[in-house]
Amino acid sequence: MHRGVFVRYERCLGCRSCQLACAVSHTRAGTLAEALLQGEAGGRRLFVDQVGAVKAPSVCRHCEEAYCVAACPAGAMWKRPDGVVTNAGSLHQCVGCWMCVMACPFGVISRGPGGQAVKCDQECLDGDGLPACVKACPTRALVFTTMEEFEAGRRRAALQGAAATASGGR
Amino acid sequence: MRRFLIIGNGAAGLAAAEAIRGDAGRAGGDDITIVSDEPHPAYSRCLIPGVVAGELGFEALSLRPPGFYGSLGFKTLFGRRVTGIDSARHRVILENGTGLEYDALLLATGARPAPAGVPGSESPGVFSLRTYEDATRIAAAAEEASSAVVVGGGLVGLKAAVALRKRGLKVTVVVKSPWILSKQLDRWGAVLVQEALAALGIGFIFGQNPAEFAQKRGRLMGVRLEDGARLAAGLVIVGKGVVPEVRLAREAGINVAAGVLVDRHLRTSAPGVYAAGDCCEVSDLVTGERSPSALWTLAVEQGRLAGLNMAGRAAPYEGGLTRLNTVEFGGIPVASAGLVTARGNGFQELSRSARGAYRKIILKDGRLVGAVLVGDISRAGVYAALIRRRAVVEGLEPELLSARMGANHFPGALAALAGGPAVPQALEKMES
Numbered sequence: 366m367h368r369g370v371f372v373r374y375e376r377c378l379g380c381r382s383c384q385l386a387c388a389v390s391h392t393r394a395g396t397l398a399e400a401l402l403q404g405e406a407g408g409r410r411l412f413v414d415q416v417g418a419v420k421a422p423s424v425c426r427h428c429e430e431a432y433c434v435a436a437c438p439a440g441a442m443w444k445r446p447d448g449v450v451t452n453a454g455s456l457h458q459c460v461g462c463w464m465c466v467m468a469c470p471f472g473v474i475s476r477g478p479g480g481q482a483v484k485c486d487q488e489c490l491d492g493d494g495l496p497a498c499v500k501a502c503p504t505r506a507l508v509f510t511t512m513e514e515f516e517a518g519r520r521r522a523a524l525q526g527a528a529a530t531a532s533g534g535r
Numbered sequence: 536m537r538r539f540l541i542i543g544n545g546a547a548g549l550a551a552a553e554a555i556r557g558d559a560g561r562a563g564g565d566d567i568t569i570v571s572d573e574p575h576p577a578y579s580r581c582l583i584p585g586v587v588a589g590e591l592g593f594e595a596l597s598l599r600p601p602g603f604y605g606s607l608g609f610k611t612l613f614g615r616r617v618t619g620i621d622s623a624r625h626r627v628i629l630e631n632g633t634g635l636e637y638d639a640l641l642l643a644t645g646a647r648p649a650p651a652g653v654p655g656s657e658s659p660g661v662f663s664l665r666t667y668e669d670a671t672r673i674a675a676a677a678e679e680a681s682s683a684v685v686v687g688g689g690l691v692g693l694k695a696a697v698a699l700r701k702r703g704l705k706v707t708v709v710v711k712s713p714w715i716l717s718k719q720l721d722r723w724g725a726v727l728v729q730e731a732l733a734a735l736g737i738g739f740i741f742g743q744n745p746a747e748f749a750q751k752r753g754r755l756m757g758v759r760l761e762d763g764a765r766l767a768a769g770l771v772i773v774g775k776g777v778v779p780e781v782r783l784a785r786e787a788g789i790n791v792a793a794g795v796l797v798d799r800h801l802r803t804s805a806p807g808v809y810a811a812g813d814c815c816e817v818s819d820l821v822t823g824e825r826s827p828s829a830l831w832t833l834a835v836e837q838g839r840l841a842g843l844n845m846a847g848r849a850a851p852y853e854g855g856l857t858r859l860n861t862v863e864f865g866g867i868p869v870a871s872a873g874l875v876t877a878r879g880n881g882f883q884e885l886s887r888s889a890r891g892a893y894r895k896i897i898l899k900d901g902r903l904v905g906a907v908l909v910g911d912i913s914r915a916g917v918y919a920a921l922i923r924r925r926a927v928v929e930g931l932e933p934e935l936l937s938a939r940m941g942a943n944h945f946p947g948a949l950a951a952l953a954g955g956p957a958v959p960q961a962l963e964k965m966e967s
């Protein structure tokens with residue numbers, strides 16, 4: 366089962382450390398200076414939106430039947446055997462037609478520098494196999510896990526919450 | 536063993552063949568034959584302007600790796616034309632008289648360029664841009680020409696114009712509408728794009744159609760416009776849109792309007808015969824109006840669903856957005872989905888421009904029905920998904936206009952799309 370980045374919305378403070386770390390990890394030199402120099406033009410791979418009172422990170426889900434893969438007329442966007450959806454390392458070069466930007470209902474593919482689309486490619490995993498965004502998150506709102514584990518974790522948390530309430534709570 | 540026959544090896548035909556095979560792959564055992572009058576393995580039609588520009592060769596256009604057809608056990612008849620369908624006897628006839636029997640047939644015959652319909656259209660030097668062969672012929676002709684006229688300010692015409700310009704030709708685009716990309720953009724968006732194209736050195740003439748392609752001793756001399764003006768040109772590309780390729784269907788007595796008519800399961804009026812892609816007419820999800828399909832994304836989706844239906848795995852087609860485009864000209868990216876202008880009462884248009892970027896949304900009864908993004912196309916997919924899902928966006932207009940909105944604003948409508956994890960209560964409440 367392949368792992369992805371999941372969000373515990375209730376923990377997000379909207380500090381955008383994830384965005385910054387993502388940008389840095391995708392610069393050639395891996396430096397903050399280079400990331401800042403590119404700024405917006407670097408193309409975002411994840412977003413943090415303000416939804417009412419909630420800060421809501423948007424991350425790529427590496428969909429099973431990915432919309433971006435189906436929409437790519439160049440044959441560049443593909444789902445790697447390890448489950449990662451990316452326009453790098455496939456049969457063809459991305460030509461910057463931006464159909465994937467339009468196809469992604471989560472809005473997490475961007476027009477990148479150099480005329481190619483950029484998106485989460487998990488090319489940022491560290492020695493422990495953690496993505497840069499997850500590692501950078503100070504509140505651990507982002508977790509790198511499988512869907513099954515994530516859902517199980519949520520259920521456990523919900524049950525514990527219910528049990529606490531039933532026993533009078535604190 | 537069932538016999539599946541697919542006419543057309545484009546986006547729709549390819550997607551259908553793969554869907555019929557499904558997860559079983561080659562082991563599926565069904566007999567799948569793909570016929571195409573183009574001699575090549577499937578390639579990306581959208582990228583052929585790169586061939587005109589001399590930037591891409593066939594390899595770069597191919598959609599599947601070498602050996603693909605064999606690996607999935609597809610039989611291919613490429614470079615062969617189907618000349619007739621005998622739907623009563625479940626047979627198609629090839630040019631050379633061979634008959635092929637089928638249990639299920641897919642018409643994925645695409646579209647062909649709409650003719651200019653003026654004298655001289657058959658002159659050497661007058662082209663349309665639809666196939667790889669067209670592109671190579673234009674590239675060869677461009678070697679000999681110093682100036683070109685492109686007829687039509689749509690996507691294909693403008694892509695052709697940019698390609699010719701890259702080769703150093705003087706290029707003039709003749710547009711009947713008051714602005715370019717009139718199907719994709721409103722006037723303001725179009726002006727931004729036109730400026731970018733003008734900066735590349737492309738000229739424009741508006742409000743005109745050609746009246747004649749003038750030739751002299753078998754050579755193209757130029758174009759005479761409706762108003763009598765003459766433009767010298769050694770090369771003309773006609774980009775006046777496409778018409779669905781329906782000849783086979785019509786002659787077989789299959790119901791056809793502007794395109795082949797299909798039901799929710801992409802079945803035509805003839806038993807066992809399906810249709811998908813540019814040859815079809817579909818209803819637009821926003822307007823409910825029928826129009827030719829004419830988009831890559833729709834062709835892939837319809838092809839896949841047609842394949843599933845043909846294989847007996849019932850998969851209804853919910854319809855699509857017949858306007859959904861992205862493009863970039865001269866460093867200006869463009870994305871547009873759904874309506875580009877209000878259509879009278881009950882519609883609301885809101886727009887915002889800042890730092891060279893223009894963003895417009897069109898609402899009806901609190902629902903998003905159109906979006907035009909020029910210069911900054913970030914989050915474009917969220918707009919398209921909201922339009923497709925008929926999501927209520929009332930109250931979120933500022934976010935929509937500033938691109939500060941994502942799928943999380945619409946958890947019920949969008950977040951579950953990928954079968955992703957449940958979204959928290961706090962977010963769910965946000966949705967109307």
Ligand SMILES: Cc1cc2nc3c(=O)[nH]c(=O)nc-3n(C[C@H](O)[C@H](O)[C@H](O)COP(=O)(O)OP(=O)(O)OC[C@H]3O[C@@H](n4cnc5c(N)ncnc54)[C@H](O)[C@@H]3O)c2cc1C
Pocket residue numbers: 462542543544545546547548570571572573580581582583584615616617618643644645646664665666690691694780783811812813814829830831832834859860861
């Ligand atoms: C230059 C250009 C740029 C484009 N850019 C975009 C874009 O940016 N976005 C977008 O959404 N769309 C774009 N399109 C449109 C897109 O290419 C089409 O929507 C798509 O290719 C349709 O796929 P299809 O499989 O339905 O038809 P086609 O790709 O046309 O394939 C049909 C095939 O069937 C064959 N055929 C037809 N009749 C017969 C017969 N009797 N016997 C045998 N074979 C037959 C044809 O020769 C053809 O090979 C572009 C098109 C062009 C030309």
